[in-house]
Each structure stands twice: as C-alpha cells, then as structure tokens.
Amino acid sequence: MTGKAFDIGDGIFFFFKRFGENPLGVIWIAACQALVVGALAALAFMLLGPFYIGLFDLVAQEAGGTLSESQMEREVLALIGPFLASMPLIALLGIVSALMFQAAWLRFLTRGEIAAVIPFRFGGDELRLLGVNLLYIVVGIAAYLGIAMAAGIVALLAAGVFAGSDGSMVGGMATGLIVFLGILAISIMVIVFCIRLASAPALTVVDRRIRFFESWTASKGVFWHMALSYLVVIGLILVLSTILGTVIQLVFLGAFLPVLMEFAQLAEGRGDVSPDEVIAMLQGMLNTPGVVIGLATGLVLGYAMQIMFEGMWHGVGAYNAVRYRADGGPEETDSPTLTADHPAGASPSEG
Template structure:
C-alpha cells in the first residue's frame, strides 16, 4: 500500500518526501545553472555578430545601420536557431527525466539521455499542441465579446463587452489551469510505466485537479516572493554601484553608458543575480512537478504494482 496520501499539504511539499539519496534539489539546481550557462555561451557564440551590432554605439544610434547589420548576419542567426533548438530540447529532456525519476523511482540525481527522455519528448510535443490550442481558445475568448461590443456601437454595449471580456478571460484562465492539472501527471506516468502516457492522466487526476491547481497557485506565490526579494536586493546593489559612475556623465553618450554597464561593480552583482534566478528556476521546475507526481504515485490502479515495494522504500 502506498504510504503517501494525496492531499493539499503533501502535494505542496512532495518534493521533500520523495525518498532516495539526499541533496537532490541542490544538485539539480546547481547542474541546471551550469548547463544553462554553457548553453547560453553557445548561443552567444553562434550569434555573436548580432549581439555585437546590438551593443555597437554606432548601430544603436542609427536604425538603418542596425537593420543592415541584422540582414548581413541573418544566415548566422538561422544557423544558431538550427543548433539551439535541438540543444534546448535535449536540455529539457534530460532534466525532466531526472526530475520524474526522482519522484517515481526515488533515484538520486543523474542526467542521461535514454528511453525515459525520448518518451518524455513525445509527451512534451503533445503538451505543445495542447497549449497552442489553449492559446487560440484564449484569443477567441477575448475576441467574441469585443466583437459583440463593437457591433452594438453604443457606450453601454462597450461597457457590457468589457465586463464580459473580463469574466470570460477569468473563466477561461481557470478552465485552462484545471485542464492542465487534469493532464499534469502525464510525464510522471510515462516514467513510471516506461511507456508513453497522456490520456491516462485524466483518470489519475479525477477528484484531484483542484488540489493540484491550488498547490500550483500557492507555490507560485511563494516562488514569486522569493524571486522578488532576491531581485530587489541585487537591483539595489547594481543601482548603488552605477550612481557614482553616472554622476556627471553625459546622458546622451551611449558608449559611456555602455562602459558603465560593463564595469565589474555592475557585472558581478548582475551575474550573481542571473545565476540565482536560474538556480531558482531549476529548483522550481522540480518543485512544481511534485503535485502531479504525487497524483501519479497515489494512483489507486497502481497501488498493487509489483515493483512498488522496491520503488518506495
């Protein structure tokens, strides 16, 4: 019998109740930062001429020069995308694989590119199609009441249309969250069963979707506060470093401003801010997967799975 019950508290804190070797979240976040930095360096290297043009004072002052530089290096940009898209997918695959194996098999942190990752790629592509559909549905939810309001051609019609737009938008956002919650265990089920699972998530989340949505909202609020506090600390440090350099500087001189932005007093706290934010982003990726993974772990049709005693000891 699975010892972990599905409730709001366990859903929110499931990332701390997975079992397995300790230190997973720290290793996950730190490795996420390291590979993110490497991937960013590859991106900058592939598209350096574009970045060079963007920060060239001559190009910054002349839109025509900027446009010419962009067109000149368009081939380099397309090559960069051709390389970065598969690298970005691989980045997501290996971290999502490690993420879900922790939840479903209580494994320690280890990155690999195997069967789990390729099956998760298929699940990710299904999610992509679903999210595109939700995006298009959201556009329709905005357009329809606005069109109705425009057709009336009156002030009252505009007010009613605006109110209806707000109500429909809010209702649609709630529906989208609920629908995403219903399918959210798809990745966990795919890793659990070593087979592509998406539609089965609907059955697993019966009666659990609103708990998942609520835990997402609370976790999102907590993460937002943490992000905001860290951001404000480093922004204050950067502004305090910039102020002495900006005093007496000609505000119209972009090259002087650019040199000030590249000073160690700005670059060091800026780099630390980026590293901290990326670390939290990686940790958030794991933490937010917890509620859906718990739904998969407490699936009543899997409670007597022969491997459960080996998986959750």
C-alpha cells in the same frame, strides 16, 4: 483503483520533501544544469554574437555617413546567412537540453533517482517526454481553436442581446453579464484541463511509457485537492519571490553601487560622460573582487530561487503521479481504462 489518498500538504511541499531526502542530489542537478545552460549561452554568443556586433557596427557606419544604403543592404544580407544557419543548431540543442533537464528532475521527484556522475541522459525517458510535450502542443492548439470559437459565440450572443435591447441600461447589463459568464466559463474549462493533464509528464516517467490522457484518470477525484495545492503554491511563490527578490536586488545594488557613485560624480562634475568612460568604469567594476562576489551571489540566489519555484510548481503533478501508482493504483504495465468523463471518451467494454 485510484491509489492512496491525496495529502494536500504533501502535494504542496513534495519538492521540499524530496530535497530533504537528498539535498546534495538537488544541488548537483542544479549545478550541472547551470553548467549546461552556461555552455549553451556561450555557444549561442559565439555563433550569433558576430551578427549583432556586425549589425551595430553597420548602423554606426551608416549614421556616420561612411556606408551607403546599398552597401548596408549587402552587408546585412552577408551577416544574415551565418545567423540563419546557426539558428536550427541552437534550437535543436536547446530542445534536447530542456528534455534532459525535465527528465532529470522528474526522475528525482517521482523515483528519487539521480543518474551517476552526470545526471543528464538522452534515452527512453527523454524521448517519451518529447512525445508528451508534442501532445501538449497539439492539445494546446486544439484548445486555442476551441476557445476562439467559444469566444466568438459569446461575442455574437452578447452583440445580439445588446442590439435587441435598443441600447437600454438593462440590455447593457445583460450584455456585460453574458460576456462575464462567458469569460468565466472559458477560464474554468482551461483551468480544469490544465490541472487534469498536469500529471502527464510525471506519470510518463513513473510508468516508463507515454502517458498523456491517463493523467485525466489519475486526477479523478482529487481535482479540488490539486487545485488547492496549486493555489497555495502560487501564493507561496508570490510571497517568497517578493522577499527573496528584494534580497537579490539589494545584493545587486551593493555590487553596482560603486560604479553608480563614480558615474554620478563624473556626470555632476562634467555633465557629459563618453561611452568609452562608461565601458572603462564597467571593466574596472568587474575587476573588483567585492563586486564580482556580489554579482555571483546575486546570480546564485536568483538561480536557486528559480529552481525552488519550478520544483514547487511541478511537484504537485509529480506527487499526484506517485500517489496514483502507490497502494493499489493501476500497475505500470496495465492498459489504461478510461471513464465516461474522459476527454478521449470511455474505453470499450468487454462482452
């Protein structure tokens, strides 16, 4: 069984369908995510900021001749120690946060669930998604090696054809055709694998078990539906990003216009503006309510656009996972039965 039929419209607009069911839930997840990202950014600045500030100060001292080269090296080494010690902590917190964000959005998209009070957790869903993402990395490395080998074979074949043609026009055209067909074949294979495995994270959340290659089975018979859905989503993202991006740029331009005009007047009148004057102008700008409101509006619009685009993109795979498990799809506790076209091979038959 392969679940209910794939509705391309639902696949394209699945995120908006979920948003319509619980708009406040989407806003709450997005707001909490922004707070966590802001806290991480502040922590990163606290831990890593002294390194960059100290480095700029050292460069200025060396340029001014107050610091010798040997002193510069000692000071840089002293700064690097705390910097390197902070990197693992920042990386770990970033990975944990990314897993919590991914799980929260997928729970919402696939199950319609939002955890009480704080939508982020670190439990079974997040650990299973960690496994799925690690499998993506392993498959990505294997695919990279496979692509490199295929590209090498195509290059050798093209070089052989060109060498055997004695530089004739026909030989050149044949070489170009081989390269083109090779690149096309490799690109198609990459796209097929990406689409066939796109439902793995959502299927993992739906089943509450690690599902990776099962995504290949879940997308069987609906590959072209998913491909068309992704193609339309890409088109919508391009159009909306152009429109909304223009609006956001106008908002930022309106916010920065006063300081730009002041800077232009100073430059026109004196021809030279010191860094201290630029910093003073920026500080004055940040103390102006209208500018602060404009910047905040631009940031909120940009963040909302990013959430919408990511939801649209991941909504296709999430919809396919939900569709696959609906109306007769294999049960969550069933062991997957792999077919002959599966990259992991067919399941053994009984008998």
